[in-house]
Amino acid sequence: MMEAVLELPQFDSGQTPHERADAARNRLRILAAATELVEARGIEHVSMNDVARAACVGTGTLYRRFGDRAGLALALLDQHTREFQDALISGAPPLGPGVPAAERLRAFGEGYLDLVERHVELLVVAEPPGRIADGGPYSLYATHLTLLLRDAAPHVDAEFTAQALLAMLRPAQHLYSRRGLGWSLERVRAGWCGLVDSLSGEPRESP
Amino acid sequence: MMEAVLELPQFDSGQTPHERADAARNRLRILAAATELVEARGIEHVSMNDVARAACVGTGTLYRRFGDRAGLALALLDQHTREFQDALISGAPPLGPGVPAAERLRAFGEGYLDLVERHVELLVVAEPPGRIADGGPYSLYATHLTLLLRDAAPHVDAEFTAQALLAMLRPAQHLYSRRGLGWSLERVRAGWCGLVDSLSGEPRESP
DNA sequence: GATGTAAACGGAACGCGCTCCGCTTAGGTG
């Protein structure tokens, strides 16, 4: 039903059945208009009709390109998240490979928290209730954490723990930690690191 | 602490400024109608207008009583959650007090998972994005977990860890674990217990 | 009872996300 068309903007290097020129033009127009509107007012004050009007496009076109509001938000985030994902897989340590798993776990949390901090509103919209992780980057994060946890914390269910850790970083949850509970970003980061350390069996101080 | 007699409440044992008879009658009608409809079709197929019509009440009345859709869902859940809350505070062990904190943590997870399992859809509706824990029972759970964690896992930030653990039990997250990832309830329960044990420094295979 | 008034009422109306469907057009084919 929601076939998210999130292909590369310009060059069709894959074998997509072909994208018509007008379709490509409209997608770019929509992305440009949406980016501008969101930067100006914040996504919660930008309706789908606003975007369509600003892009000189019918609402039908908007929805055919991006599926729904969440899909559009995801597309707007695409660039930022892709950078982070690349850093995870092939970047420099400690985010990328080359250091102990426990250290990479800490780095993941801190890096991802920065990302969330910058784009909370967009991320909240990109993750509608009941559709967690659909097509989004979450499955990659889950796999990443699972692998790291298998190394760093072999005594727990790595898949489960990966989800549990990710749950704390979910946009809505982070928003609640920061605004609802009034926690500083530093506290959340420290909390993450403490949790990870505790799981990876770091030496505890005894009295 | 002087008791100036400003107005004598008749049978109003609470401190509500007075609830008019028609208001009370309508609230009961709404709750009855909503309960019936939700049992019959599931909340996702019950609109606010449906409830208003079935209760022979204007939509305005519905909203004045319950605020919004989430508030109505919360009210429908009230009975079930209250039982659980009572069990936490003054019930029999291991849910209630009387056993080590680590054991109560495990019991909390298992009990709450049962609750969530029975009422996921309602709980998802009761927790709209960005309004986590507003007026709901979450702050109580958070406090409960915080206190237990201070006992069981003194080496981590108890408040933070409470939130992290709760995040995994959030309705939307649980729905994803169960339906999205296809995990069995048993696996989730075991995962919870494993995590809690790991945090509470249960004996590992080294001194 | 008569009266005043704040609370409660109901449903029309709004804005939103999203769908539907008749029309248009890009781009391959002969």
Added chain:
DNA sequence: CACCTAAGCGGAGCGCGTTCCGTTTACATC
């Protein structure tokens, strides 16, 4: 170039959650 067809288009329209506001009513006071 003319033709064909499926992909693309746009915007009217739907159903929803929510709000607004003129009307009604419960209840205290006289």
